[in-house]
Amino acid sequence: MSKYEEYDYVIIGAGIAGCSTAYFLSKYSKSILLIDKNEKVAFGASGAAGAFLSPLLGKTNNFKDLITKSLKFSTQFYKDINSKSLSNCGVCRIPKNDEDRKKFESYKDYMDFEYSVLDDGYFFEIGSQINPSEVCELLTKDIDKKLNYEIKEFDRNEDNSWIINKEIKAKNIILTTGANTKLIKEEYFDIRAVWGQKIDVLTSSCTDINYHKACSVSKAIKIDDNIYKVSIGATHHRFDCDKNICDYCVQVANLNKNCSNCYSKSIVNEDSLKLIDLANDIVKLEDIKVVDVKIGPRASSTDYFPMLGKLVDSKRSFEKFPHLINGTHIKDEMLEMIDNLYVINGVGGRGFVLSPYLANQLVENIINKSKIDETITTHRLFKRWAKKQKHKK
Structure with a gap:
């Protein structure tokens, strides 16, 4: 044996x-x-x-083609496995500034997915969240x-x-x-770690779709009368740590139960406030209360x-x-x-x-x-x- x-x-x-x-x-x-x-x-x-599952905008290239193929595959995949959390509500992509808007305009001939103009942005029906x-x-x-x-x-x-x-x-x-x-x-x-943060907030505001500008804002989930849960997320930090000396933040287990030495509670709290400001630049969220915060190192080549x-x-x-x-x-x-x-x-x-x-x-x-x-x-x-x-x- x-x-x-x-x-x-x-x-x-x-x-x-x-x-x-x-x-x-x-x-x-x-x-x-x-x-x-x-x-x-x-x-x-x-x-x-x-x-969030959202299209990559831009002119045709190998990376965009990969994201487009993956988005089509993965959206259908989450449907096929009967994910209860899949919310295929669409996403409104909003340019960050005038320069960004000009880029959006130049990408119109290269869109891989159907879209429509919505308020200050472009609405893609394929946008989802899980x-x-x-x-x-x-x-x-x-x-x-x-x-x-x-x-x-x-x-x-x-x-x-x-x-x-x-x-x-x-x-x-x-x-x-x-x-x-x-x-x-x-x-x-x-591989380089690019740290991201997601917060769940309770709010009296109801968002009907996902939004993306400098951060992403989810469709609201109704919790109670006039109380909704909304997720806000973005990628924030690259730390210039020498991995040969200390790679604690990346290697520590159960990081979201124990904030690490480098990615401190003060950074987490400061970033939560930034995320709320970025979200309010997209859609006004009233009576916000942060109920959950998660951080993690996203692996980038x-x-x-x-x-x-x-x-x-x-x-x-x-x-x-x-x-x-x-x-x-x-x-x-x-x-x-x-x-x-x-x-x-x-x-x-x-x-x-x-x-x-x-x-x-x-x-x-x-x-x-x-x-x-x-x-x-x-x-x-x-x-x-x-x-x-x-x-x-």
Whole structure:
């Protein structure tokens, strides 16, 4: 009898990316374990998300195409899983200033979704919002979980499987840990935390749709006579911490129960007041009372595109192709990869738009060997990093 708990797939990170991956994998396997350092699913950055689903405006490019495909996929996905919290009420996108309005006007020929002019902005019927906890719990209701579980050791076994904390054996590991990249030892895998905050307020004002300007404001939920709950969210801070010295804010568990050393209560309170001011610049909210505040580090890549698939093994790739350091072009499929280790990361502030689409893509790649678009694989980050190593030497 094995001394380990054994699984075919261990997913580390129970935000929307990890929960979506578990859901799609469960169509092919029953041997799945979902691990998270927090006490609940969607208790980190995903729980602090406004979870708004909104179009990206702009001229045609690869990133916008990715967001458009993801938005169509994810909106239908949340409907298909019968999410009780999905509110497909539409969103009014409002320009921040005259310069922003000119940009909006220039984007009209490139709109991917139907819209109409509404007051001072543009109304998109596809705009939606969901509740992070409800959706993540729904996706993982039949999945084995280890929550409040800290990973201290993470090593390759002689049979090419992975051993976690000398307790769990996994044939495959999928890392969906967001801004906390301590388990990824590759230097090229550069992720920055952009901190976001969401507040729920009670108000006597009733909003009928979602709004987005400098922050996002949700459709109101009626609580009692003349009392409504409204969510307000935005991305705020990049802290210039040296992750090699201190990465406490990103790594601490159950952050929303215990404010961290750096992201203090004073910052949280100050940002709540800013969010209320930004919301009132969109729609006037009367008799506001803040009833819930959540913060979280949203994982952003250097080029804003997400990362999907296996990790490039930089050491073995350099050994095989020493001239990579001179910028020599090597086909992606020729690079050495880390077997049985996959990632979804870098979804930024659009996690609930991107994650279901990316999770489905990854699972189809793992199970059915379908190709992942080169714009979202880890190869691009490795190649850019490799070219810089000659200068460093």
